[in-house]
Amino acid sequence: MSSSTELCPCGSKKSYDECCQPLLAGEKRADTPEQLMRSRFTAFYRGDAWKYILATWHPENRPAISEAELTEESRLAKWEKLEVRDTRIDGEQGEVTFCAWYRDQTGLHPHLERSQFVRYDGEWVYTTGEFLPYTRAAKVKPNDQCPCGSGKKYKKCCG
Template sequence: MSAATDPCPCGSQKTLGECCGPFLDGESLPLTAEQLMRSRYCAYKLQKIEYLRETLWPKYQARFDHFGVSRWAAENHWTGLKVLSSEKGGTTDRQGTVLFEASYLSCGTLQVHREMSLFRKKSGRWYYVEGLAQDF
């Protein structure tokens, strides 16, 4: 596990304690859709699987495959995150999208997952709703 003084895996150039760590530890909530997306990437890298379930849109949480997600997160070596664009998803918005690329090693091969993610805010909290894989 990473320490609070380690660089944040999301690539923000901040420490984990200054960036995504407080979200992952339940000390605070992401204020924007992009912050939530970055913290979810960190959750995959740091294998904080319960955080992924908790930040999933509420109606989908009951069907969350904890074992499958945990296995997939552990089997891959996460190497980087690039946020390509975001639309809305600010502190006053109720919905937003984030386009990102997450790089990882799988079976010795570098893979890049590019996704347009939809986020919605409910009762003041951001949630991941769904993602659409993007072609390059």
């Protein structure tokens, strides 16, 4: 993923080179909690930016997990789509509610979370996340567009 015309996996509708790539490469810092959260999703999506995930986690909340363990865990799920639902900033604290879709051997699943961020040493970092229950407003019908965002009909994609 290096083409300047390729859209960023975070769903910003910007090119990868203009969006998350400079953050993952360490060339730029996130200006907002949402930008940090989007770049962290992109790191999970790519499955190869574990240093970035660990570096953007507040040191007091960072789990004792290695890059090798993160790599192994990432083989169990493929992150596919991100939907930002709400963003709030209050001074040095921020909150982002999002739904990230992932696929594992049993199918497509939503991961709904309300994440907390703080400024630490002048940079936004992830502190904690609260998992939220996901409820679908209506059952997806076979000819409906698939909720994974592929653009295909549900029956031809995840159904």
